[in-house]
Amino acid sequence: MAKSNKPIFWSLFAAGGTVTAFVTPALALVTLLAAFGANMDMFNYDSIHAFAGWWLGKLIIFGIISLSLWHAAHRLRVTVHDFGVRADTVVAYTVYGLAGLGTLLTIVYLLRI
Protein backbone atom coordinates (compact mmCIF):
# COMPACT_ATOMS: atom_id res chain seq x y z
CA MET A 1 0.00 0.00 0.00
CA ALA A 2 1.30 3.38 -0.92
CA LYS A 3 1.30 6.33 1.39
CA SER A 4 -1.49 8.76 0.73
CA ASN A 5 -1.18 12.15 -0.93
CA LYS A 6 -4.15 13.46 1.01
CA PRO A 7 -1.85 15.45 3.34
CA ILE A 8 -1.59 18.22 0.68
CA PHE A 9 -5.32 18.75 0.61
CA TRP A 10 -5.85 18.02 4.25
CA SER A 11 -3.34 20.65 5.33
CA LEU A 12 -5.17 23.26 3.23
CA PHE A 13 -8.47 21.96 4.60
CA ALA A 14 -7.26 22.33 8.17
CA ALA A 15 -5.70 25.77 7.68
CA GLY A 16 -8.76 26.98 5.79
CA GLY A 17 -11.14 25.54 8.36
CA THR A 18 -9.42 27.55 11.04
CA VAL A 19 -9.34 30.79 9.04
CA THR A 20 -12.96 30.52 7.95
CA ALA A 21 -14.06 29.63 11.50
CA PHE A 22 -12.57 32.88 12.75
CA VAL A 23 -13.65 35.29 10.02
CA THR A 24 -16.56 34.05 7.92
CA PRO A 25 -19.44 34.43 10.40
CA ALA A 26 -18.53 38.07 11.01
CA LEU A 27 -18.11 38.72 7.28
CA ALA A 28 -21.47 37.08 6.65
CA LEU A 29 -23.02 39.33 9.29
CA VAL A 30 -21.63 42.39 7.52
CA THR A 31 -22.96 41.25 4.13
CA LEU A 32 -26.27 40.36 5.75
CA LEU A 33 -26.61 43.89 7.12
CA ALA A 34 -25.66 45.23 3.71
CA ALA A 35 -28.31 43.00 2.16
CA PHE A 36 -30.84 44.56 4.54
CA GLY A 37 -29.84 47.91 3.07
CA ALA A 38 -27.48 49.22 5.73
CA ASN A 39 -24.64 51.36 4.45
CA MET A 40 -21.68 49.29 5.45
CA ASP A 41 -18.19 50.71 5.26
CA MET A 42 -16.99 47.43 3.82
CA PHE A 43 -19.10 48.28 0.78
CA ASN A 44 -17.86 51.81 0.46
CA TYR A 45 -15.97 51.66 -2.80
CA ASP A 46 -13.15 54.01 -1.84
CA SER A 47 -12.29 52.46 1.49
CA ILE A 48 -12.43 48.85 0.33
CA HIS A 49 -10.53 49.74 -2.82
CA ALA A 50 -7.82 51.35 -0.71
CA PHE A 51 -7.66 48.25 1.48
CA ALA A 52 -7.39 45.90 -1.48
CA GLY A 53 -4.77 48.15 -2.99
CA TRP A 54 -2.48 47.84 0.01
CA TRP A 55 -0.08 44.89 -0.20
CA LEU A 56 -1.02 43.55 3.23
CA GLY A 57 -4.70 43.97 2.41
CA LYS A 58 -4.17 41.95 -0.76
CA LEU A 59 -2.45 39.25 1.23
CA ILE A 60 -5.24 39.09 3.81
CA ILE A 61 -7.95 38.92 1.13
CA PHE A 62 -6.03 36.28 -0.78
CA GLY A 63 -5.43 34.22 2.36
CA ILE A 64 -9.05 34.28 3.48
CA ILE A 65 -10.55 33.54 0.08
CA SER A 66 -8.17 30.86 -1.11
CA LEU A 67 -7.95 28.96 2.16
CA SER A 68 -11.74 29.04 2.62
CA LEU A 69 -12.10 27.62 -0.88
CA TRP A 70 -9.68 24.76 -0.33
CA HIS A 71 -11.24 24.00 3.01
CA ALA A 72 -14.71 23.82 1.53
CA ALA A 73 -13.54 21.88 -1.52
CA HIS A 74 -11.91 19.12 0.49
CA ARG A 75 -14.80 18.78 2.88
CA LEU A 76 -17.22 18.70 -0.02
CA ARG A 77 -15.28 15.82 -1.54
CA VAL A 78 -15.78 13.85 1.67
CA THR A 79 -19.42 14.92 2.01
CA VAL A 80 -20.31 13.79 -1.49
CA HIS A 81 -18.94 10.36 -0.57
CA ASP A 82 -20.92 10.46 2.68
CA PHE A 83 -24.08 11.01 0.65
CA GLY A 84 -23.38 7.76 -1.15
CA VAL A 85 -21.73 8.90 -4.39
CA ARG A 86 -18.88 6.56 -5.26
CA ALA A 87 -16.97 8.53 -7.86
CA ASP A 88 -14.14 9.95 -5.83
CA THR A 89 -11.76 10.76 -8.70
CA VAL A 90 -14.31 12.76 -10.68
CA VAL A 91 -15.53 14.49 -7.53
CA ALA A 92 -11.98 15.32 -6.47
CA TYR A 93 -11.12 16.88 -9.86
CA THR A 94 -14.35 18.87 -9.80
CA VAL A 95 -14.11 20.32 -6.30
CA TYR A 96 -10.38 21.00 -6.43
CA GLY A 97 -10.85 22.40 -9.94
CA LEU A 98 -13.42 24.86 -8.60
CA ALA A 99 -11.14 25.84 -5.74
CA GLY A 100 -8.25 26.29 -8.18
CA LEU A 101 -10.39 28.44 -10.46
CA GLY A 102 -11.49 30.60 -7.55
CA THR A 103 -7.91 30.99 -6.39
CA LEU A 104 -6.84 32.02 -9.88
CA LEU A 105 -9.66 34.56 -10.23
CA THR A 106 -8.74 36.02 -6.86
CA ILE A 107 -5.14 36.51 -7.95
CA VAL A 108 -6.20 38.11 -11.24
CA TYR A 109 -8.67 40.47 -9.55
CA LEU A 110 -6.24 41.45 -6.84
CA LEU A 111 -3.55 42.25 -9.39
CA ARG A 112 -6.00 44.51 -11.23
CA ILE A 113 -6.76 46.57 -8.13
Place this chain on the structure above:
Amino acid sequence: MGEEMSSKPYVREIPKTTWFLRQARYKRYMAREVTCIFIFAYTFLLICGLGALASGPEAFSGFVESLRSPLGVLFNLAVLIMTAYHSVSWFVVTPQAMPIQRGEEFVPGNIIVNAHYGAWAVVSLIILIWGM
Protein backbone atom coordinates in the same frame (compact mmCIF):
# COMPACT_ATOMS: atom_id res chain seq x y z
CA MET B 1 -11.05 -19.75 13.57
CA GLY B 2 -13.80 -19.36 11.03
CA GLU B 3 -14.38 -22.84 9.70
CA GLU B 4 -15.27 -24.56 12.94
CA MET B 5 -17.75 -21.86 13.69
CA SER B 6 -20.43 -20.47 11.44
CA SER B 7 -20.12 -21.11 7.75
CA LYS B 8 -22.41 -18.24 6.91
CA PRO B 9 -22.13 -15.17 9.07
CA TYR B 10 -24.91 -12.69 8.41
CA VAL B 11 -23.83 -9.33 6.98
CA ARG B 12 -26.12 -6.41 7.72
CA GLU B 13 -26.10 -3.94 4.84
CA ILE B 14 -25.71 -0.24 5.53
CA PRO B 15 -27.81 2.08 3.38
CA LYS B 16 -25.23 4.10 1.43
CA THR B 17 -27.19 7.33 1.25
CA THR B 18 -29.36 7.34 4.36
CA TRP B 19 -27.05 5.81 6.96
CA PHE B 20 -26.73 9.08 8.88
CA LEU B 21 -30.44 9.21 9.70
CA ARG B 22 -29.91 6.35 12.15
CA GLN B 23 -28.22 8.25 14.95
CA ALA B 24 -28.48 11.82 16.21
CA ARG B 25 -24.69 12.13 16.32
CA TYR B 26 -24.46 11.21 12.65
CA LYS B 27 -26.99 13.91 11.82
CA ARG B 28 -24.94 16.45 13.75
CA TYR B 29 -21.89 15.31 11.82
CA MET B 30 -23.63 15.73 8.48
CA ALA B 31 -24.91 19.17 9.49
CA ARG B 32 -21.29 20.10 10.19
CA GLU B 33 -20.14 18.67 6.86
CA VAL B 34 -22.72 20.52 4.74
CA THR B 35 -21.53 23.85 6.14
CA CYS B 36 -18.84 23.55 3.47
CA ILE B 37 -21.43 24.13 0.76
CA PHE B 38 -22.30 27.47 2.32
CA ILE B 39 -18.66 28.40 2.80
CA PHE B 40 -17.99 27.50 -0.82
CA ALA B 41 -20.92 29.55 -2.11
CA TYR B 42 -20.19 32.52 0.13
CA THR B 43 -16.53 32.59 -0.87
CA PHE B 44 -17.56 32.71 -4.52
CA LEU B 45 -19.81 35.63 -3.63
CA LEU B 46 -16.76 37.37 -2.17
CA ILE B 47 -14.84 36.62 -5.37
CA CYS B 48 -17.66 38.20 -7.40
CA GLY B 49 -17.43 41.25 -5.14
CA LEU B 50 -13.69 41.37 -5.66
CA GLY B 51 -14.19 41.13 -9.43
CA ALA B 52 -16.66 44.02 -9.30
CA LEU B 53 -14.22 45.99 -7.18
CA ALA B 54 -11.53 45.46 -9.80
CA SER B 55 -13.88 46.63 -12.54
CA GLY B 56 -14.59 50.02 -11.00
CA PRO B 57 -17.16 51.95 -8.93
CA GLU B 58 -20.18 51.27 -11.15
CA ALA B 59 -19.67 47.56 -11.23
CA PHE B 60 -19.10 47.56 -7.50
CA SER B 61 -22.27 49.44 -6.64
CA GLY B 62 -24.08 47.08 -8.99
CA PHE B 63 -22.72 44.18 -6.94
CA VAL B 64 -23.85 45.78 -3.66
CA GLU B 65 -27.30 46.45 -5.18
CA SER B 66 -27.60 42.82 -6.23
CA LEU B 67 -27.17 41.77 -2.61
CA ARG B 68 -30.24 43.77 -1.64
CA SER B 69 -32.99 41.34 -2.41
CA PRO B 70 -35.03 38.95 -0.29
CA LEU B 71 -32.93 36.19 -1.78
CA GLY B 72 -29.75 37.99 -0.76
CA VAL B 73 -31.02 38.38 2.78
CA LEU B 74 -32.03 34.74 2.96
CA PHE B 75 -28.74 33.55 1.52
CA ASN B 76 -26.64 35.63 3.88
CA LEU B 77 -28.72 34.58 6.86
CA ALA B 78 -28.23 30.91 5.96
CA VAL B 79 -24.50 31.50 5.53
CA LEU B 80 -24.31 33.23 8.90
CA ILE B 81 -26.02 30.36 10.71
CA MET B 82 -24.12 27.61 8.95
CA THR B 83 -20.69 29.22 9.25
CA ALA B 84 -21.26 29.94 12.94
CA TYR B 85 -22.08 26.25 13.33
CA HIS B 86 -18.86 25.42 11.53
CA SER B 87 -16.90 27.71 13.87
CA VAL B 88 -18.34 26.18 17.04
CA SER B 89 -17.89 22.62 15.78
CA TRP B 90 -14.33 23.45 14.74
CA PHE B 91 -13.28 25.06 18.00
CA VAL B 92 -14.78 22.45 20.33
CA VAL B 93 -12.60 19.70 18.84
CA THR B 94 -9.28 21.56 18.81
CA PRO B 95 -8.14 20.16 22.18
CA GLN B 96 -8.61 16.66 20.76
CA ALA B 97 -6.64 17.37 17.61
CA MET B 98 -3.98 19.53 19.24
CA PRO B 99 -3.64 18.81 22.92
CA ILE B 100 -1.16 20.99 24.78
CA GLN B 101 1.04 19.27 27.29
CA ARG B 102 2.65 21.31 30.06
CA GLY B 103 5.11 19.06 31.82
CA GLU B 104 3.18 16.31 33.55
CA GLU B 105 -0.26 17.62 32.72
CA PHE B 106 -2.43 18.45 29.75
CA VAL B 107 -3.89 21.94 29.58
CA PRO B 108 -7.61 21.34 30.28
CA GLY B 109 -9.61 21.18 27.05
CA ASN B 110 -12.12 23.83 28.04
CA ILE B 111 -9.34 26.40 28.48
CA ILE B 112 -8.20 25.77 24.90
CA VAL B 113 -11.77 25.95 23.61
CA ASN B 114 -12.52 29.14 25.52
CA ALA B 115 -9.30 30.72 24.28
CA HIS B 116 -10.52 30.06 20.74
CA TYR B 117 -13.93 31.52 21.50
CA GLY B 118 -12.23 34.60 22.95
CA ALA B 119 -10.05 35.05 19.88
CA TRP B 120 -13.10 34.48 17.67
CA ALA B 121 -14.96 37.26 19.50
CA VAL B 122 -12.04 39.67 19.09
CA VAL B 123 -11.60 38.91 15.38
CA SER B 124 -15.36 39.22 14.79
CA LEU B 125 -15.45 42.53 16.62
CA ILE B 126 -12.58 43.90 14.54
CA ILE B 127 -14.32 42.86 11.33
CA LEU B 128 -17.63 44.35 12.45
CA ILE B 129 -16.15 47.67 13.58
CA TRP B 130 -14.08 47.91 10.44
CA GLY B 131 -16.99 46.85 8.26
CA MET B 132 -19.62 49.19 9.68
Place this chain on the structure above:
Amino acid sequence: MSERQIQLEVLRYNPETDSEPRFQTYSVPCLNEWVVLDALNYVKENLDTTVSYRWSCHMAVCGSCGMMINGEPKLACKAFIHEYGDQIRVEPMAHFPVERDLVTVVDDFIAKFASIKPYLIPKEEKPVSAGEYKQTPAELLKFKQYTLCINCMLCYAACPQYGLVPQFLGPAAISMAHRYNQDSRDGGRDQRQEVVATNEGVWECSFVGACSEVCPKHVDPAGALQQVKVASTIDWYKEHLMPWVKK
Protein backbone atom coordinates in the same frame (compact mmCIF):
# COMPACT_ATOMS: atom_id res chain seq x y z
CA MET C 1 -34.37 -3.51 46.02
CA SER C 2 -36.90 -2.56 43.44
CA GLU C 3 -37.63 -5.03 40.69
CA ARG C 4 -38.90 -4.21 37.24
CA GLN C 5 -40.26 -6.37 34.46
CA ILE C 6 -38.24 -5.62 31.34
CA GLN C 7 -39.09 -6.71 27.83
CA LEU C 8 -35.71 -7.72 26.49
CA GLU C 9 -35.68 -7.93 22.70
CA VAL C 10 -32.73 -10.00 21.57
CA LEU C 11 -31.55 -10.37 18.01
CA ARG C 12 -31.44 -14.07 17.19
CA TYR C 13 -29.59 -15.65 14.31
CA ASN C 14 -28.75 -19.26 13.89
CA PRO C 15 -26.51 -19.78 10.85
CA GLU C 16 -27.58 -23.44 10.53
CA THR C 17 -31.29 -22.78 10.26
CA ASP C 18 -31.95 -19.06 9.65
CA SER C 19 -31.56 -17.14 6.45
CA GLU C 20 -31.79 -13.85 8.32
CA PRO C 21 -31.94 -12.59 11.90
CA ARG C 22 -35.14 -11.99 13.85
CA PHE C 23 -35.97 -10.59 17.25
CA GLN C 24 -37.11 -12.66 20.20
CA THR C 25 -38.56 -10.98 23.27
CA TYR C 26 -38.03 -12.23 26.80
CA SER C 27 -39.80 -10.89 29.85
CA VAL C 28 -37.13 -10.50 32.52
CA PRO C 29 -37.61 -9.52 36.17
CA CYS C 30 -34.71 -7.13 36.62
CA LEU C 31 -33.30 -5.63 39.76
CA ASN C 32 -32.67 -1.94 39.39
CA GLU C 33 -28.94 -2.20 40.01
CA TRP C 34 -28.55 -4.79 37.28
CA VAL C 35 -26.76 -4.20 34.03
CA VAL C 36 -28.01 -5.48 30.68
CA LEU C 37 -25.54 -8.37 30.91
CA ASP C 38 -27.30 -9.55 34.09
CA ALA C 39 -30.59 -9.59 32.21
CA LEU C 40 -29.01 -11.67 29.44
CA ASN C 41 -27.55 -14.06 32.00
CA TYR C 42 -31.01 -14.37 33.55
CA VAL C 43 -32.42 -15.32 30.16
CA LYS C 44 -29.66 -17.85 29.58
CA GLU C 45 -30.09 -19.45 33.02
CA ASN C 46 -33.87 -19.40 33.34
CA LEU C 47 -35.62 -18.88 30.04
CA ASP C 48 -33.59 -19.95 27.02
CA THR C 49 -30.23 -21.69 27.10
CA THR C 50 -29.69 -21.24 23.38
CA VAL C 51 -29.00 -17.50 23.45
CA SER C 52 -25.35 -16.85 22.53
CA TYR C 53 -23.28 -13.83 23.55
CA ARG C 54 -19.76 -13.10 24.70
CA TRP C 55 -18.74 -11.95 28.13
CA SER C 56 -16.17 -12.66 30.76
CA CYS C 57 -15.21 -10.09 33.38
CA HIS C 58 -18.50 -8.34 34.19
CA MET C 59 -16.45 -5.26 35.11
CA ALA C 60 -15.62 -3.45 31.89
CA VAL C 61 -12.05 -4.69 31.54
CA CYS C 62 -12.10 -7.68 29.19
CA GLY C 63 -13.85 -5.92 26.33
CA SER C 64 -15.86 -8.91 25.17
CA CYS C 65 -19.47 -7.91 25.92
CA GLY C 66 -19.83 -5.09 23.36
CA MET C 67 -23.24 -4.94 21.69
CA MET C 68 -25.84 -2.48 20.42
CA ILE C 69 -28.22 -1.57 23.22
CA ASN C 70 -31.15 0.41 21.89
CA GLY C 71 -29.02 1.15 18.85
CA GLU C 72 -26.05 2.48 20.80
CA PRO C 73 -22.70 0.66 21.03
CA LYS C 74 -22.29 -0.29 24.70
CA LEU C 75 -20.62 -2.74 27.02
CA ALA C 76 -23.48 -4.88 28.32
CA CYS C 77 -21.75 -5.05 31.70
CA LYS C 78 -21.65 -1.26 31.97
CA ALA C 79 -25.17 -0.47 30.73
CA PHE C 80 -27.38 -0.07 33.78
CA ILE C 81 -30.98 -1.17 33.59
CA HIS C 82 -32.14 1.92 35.48
CA GLU C 83 -30.97 4.08 32.57
CA TYR C 84 -33.49 2.40 30.27
CA GLY C 85 -37.24 2.13 29.92
CA ASP C 86 -39.20 -1.09 30.15
CA GLN C 87 -38.21 -2.17 26.68
CA ILE C 88 -34.57 -2.83 25.82
CA ARG C 89 -33.36 -4.02 22.46
CA VAL C 90 -29.99 -5.75 22.14
CA GLU C 91 -28.27 -6.48 18.85
CA PRO C 92 -24.78 -7.59 17.88
CA MET C 93 -22.24 -4.80 17.31
CA ALA C 94 -22.94 -2.90 14.12
CA HIS C 95 -20.58 -3.15 11.13
CA PHE C 96 -19.45 -6.68 12.03
CA PRO C 97 -20.89 -9.84 10.47
CA VAL C 98 -23.16 -11.79 12.82
CA GLU C 99 -21.78 -15.17 13.78
CA ARG C 100 -24.74 -16.22 15.91
CA ASP C 101 -27.20 -14.21 17.99
CA LEU C 102 -25.15 -11.47 19.68
CA VAL C 103 -21.80 -12.95 18.69
CA THR C 104 -19.95 -11.17 15.87
CA VAL C 105 -17.08 -12.16 13.57
CA VAL C 106 -14.17 -9.96 14.59
CA ASP C 107 -11.30 -11.45 12.55
CA ASP C 108 -11.09 -8.25 10.51
CA PHE C 109 -10.33 -6.14 13.57
CA ILE C 110 -7.81 -8.61 14.90
CA ALA C 111 -5.91 -8.67 11.59
CA LYS C 112 -5.90 -4.86 11.42
CA PHE C 113 -4.82 -4.54 15.00
CA ALA C 114 -1.89 -6.89 14.38
CA SER C 115 -0.93 -5.00 11.21
CA ILE C 116 0.05 -1.85 13.12
CA LYS C 117 2.58 -3.80 15.23
CA PRO C 118 1.08 -3.11 18.63
CA TYR C 119 4.25 -3.69 20.61
CA LEU C 120 7.43 -1.80 21.43
CA ILE C 121 9.99 -1.78 18.66
CA PRO C 122 13.09 -0.39 20.38
CA LYS C 123 15.23 2.10 18.46
CA GLU C 124 18.21 -0.14 19.00
CA GLU C 125 18.57 -3.45 20.72
CA LYS C 126 20.01 -3.01 24.16
CA PRO C 127 21.59 -5.85 26.12
CA VAL C 128 19.89 -6.55 29.43
CA SER C 129 23.09 -5.50 31.17
CA ALA C 130 22.57 -1.96 29.83
CA GLY C 131 19.73 -1.56 32.28
CA GLU C 132 16.11 -0.56 32.02
CA TYR C 133 14.49 1.98 29.73
CA LYS C 134 13.75 5.02 31.82
CA GLN C 135 10.73 7.18 31.28
CA THR C 136 9.68 10.42 32.95
CA PRO C 137 6.07 11.05 34.03
CA ALA C 138 5.79 13.64 31.26
CA GLU C 139 6.86 11.04 28.68
CA LEU C 140 4.39 8.54 30.12
CA LEU C 141 1.56 11.06 29.90
CA LYS C 142 2.00 11.32 26.11
CA PHE C 143 0.54 7.85 25.57
CA LYS C 144 -0.96 6.69 28.86
CA GLN C 145 -4.57 7.33 27.88
CA TYR C 146 -4.22 5.07 24.81
CA THR C 147 -3.02 2.16 26.91
CA LEU C 148 -6.46 2.03 28.52
CA CYS C 149 -8.01 0.53 25.37
CA ILE C 150 -9.62 -2.84 26.06
CA ASN C 151 -10.17 -3.77 22.38
CA CYS C 152 -13.92 -3.86 22.83
CA MET C 153 -14.44 -2.63 19.24
CA LEU C 154 -17.31 -0.34 20.23
CA CYS C 155 -15.51 2.41 18.30
CA TYR C 156 -15.75 0.28 15.13
CA ALA C 157 -19.44 -0.29 15.77
CA ALA C 158 -19.86 3.48 16.11
CA CYS C 159 -17.73 4.56 13.15
CA PRO C 160 -19.83 5.12 10.01
CA GLN C 161 -16.74 5.26 7.81
CA TYR C 162 -15.77 1.76 8.91
CA GLY C 163 -19.32 0.65 8.16
CA LEU C 164 -19.22 2.20 4.69
CA VAL C 165 -15.61 1.37 3.81
CA PRO C 166 -14.72 -1.90 5.55
CA GLN C 167 -11.08 -1.62 4.44
CA PHE C 168 -10.63 1.32 6.82
CA LEU C 169 -8.02 0.51 9.46
CA GLY C 170 -10.28 2.05 12.07
CA PRO C 171 -10.12 3.92 15.39
CA ALA C 172 -8.67 1.46 17.91
CA ALA C 173 -5.92 0.14 15.63
CA ILE C 174 -4.72 3.64 14.70
CA SER C 175 -4.96 4.84 18.30
CA MET C 176 -2.82 1.91 19.34
CA ALA C 177 -0.27 2.74 16.62
CA HIS C 178 -0.26 6.29 18.02
CA ARG C 179 0.21 4.89 21.52
CA TYR C 180 3.46 3.16 20.53
CA ASN C 181 4.60 6.01 18.30
CA GLN C 182 4.28 8.37 21.25
CA ASP C 183 6.29 6.11 23.53
CA SER C 184 9.80 7.41 24.15
CA ARG C 185 11.12 3.84 24.23
CA ASP C 186 9.80 3.06 20.77
CA GLY C 187 11.44 3.46 17.36
CA GLY C 188 8.92 1.68 15.15
CA ARG C 189 6.93 4.61 13.83
CA ASP C 190 8.29 4.38 10.27
CA GLN C 191 7.13 0.76 10.03
CA ARG C 192 3.68 1.59 11.35
CA GLN C 193 3.32 4.58 9.05
CA GLU C 194 3.49 2.22 6.06
CA VAL C 195 0.06 0.98 7.11
CA VAL C 196 -1.30 4.01 8.94
CA ALA C 197 -0.46 6.79 6.45
CA THR C 198 -2.32 5.18 3.54
CA ASN C 199 -5.68 6.13 2.08
CA GLU C 200 -7.29 3.22 3.90
CA GLY C 201 -5.38 4.04 7.04
CA VAL C 202 -5.91 7.29 8.87
CA TRP C 203 -7.01 9.17 5.74
CA GLU C 204 -10.31 7.33 5.58
CA CYS C 205 -11.27 9.11 8.80
CA SER C 206 -13.44 12.21 8.49
CA PHE C 207 -13.50 13.00 12.21
CA VAL C 208 -17.10 12.04 12.87
CA GLY C 209 -16.03 11.66 16.49
CA ALA C 210 -18.53 8.88 17.22
CA CYS C 211 -15.72 6.54 18.35
CA SER C 212 -14.72 8.86 21.18
CA GLU C 213 -18.32 9.35 22.25
CA VAL C 214 -18.91 5.64 22.73
CA CYS C 215 -15.50 4.55 24.03
CA PRO C 216 -16.08 3.13 27.53
CA LYS C 217 -12.46 3.85 28.53
CA HIS C 218 -12.19 7.49 27.39
CA VAL C 219 -9.34 6.62 25.08
CA ASP C 220 -10.48 9.38 22.68
CA PRO C 221 -9.53 7.53 19.50
CA ALA C 222 -10.84 10.42 17.38
CA GLY C 223 -8.32 12.76 18.97
CA ALA C 224 -5.52 10.25 18.38
CA LEU C 225 -6.45 10.02 14.71
CA GLN C 226 -6.34 13.78 14.24
CA GLN C 227 -2.92 13.89 15.86
CA VAL C 228 -1.80 11.12 13.53
CA LYS C 229 -3.07 13.17 10.57
CA VAL C 230 -1.12 16.22 11.70
CA ALA C 231 2.07 14.16 12.14
CA SER C 232 1.57 12.36 8.80
CA THR C 233 1.08 15.70 7.08
CA ILE C 234 4.34 17.02 8.50
CA ASP C 235 6.01 13.82 7.25
CA TRP C 236 4.55 14.36 3.80
CA TYR C 237 5.94 17.86 3.50
CA LYS C 238 9.31 16.72 4.77
CA GLU C 239 9.44 13.84 2.32
CA HIS C 240 8.35 15.88 -0.69
CA LEU C 241 9.70 19.35 -0.09
CA MET C 242 12.83 18.50 1.82
CA PRO C 243 13.81 15.02 0.66
CA TRP C 244 17.37 15.65 1.82
CA VAL C 245 16.24 15.85 5.45
CA LYS C 246 16.46 12.39 6.93
CA LYS C 247 13.85 11.65 9.51
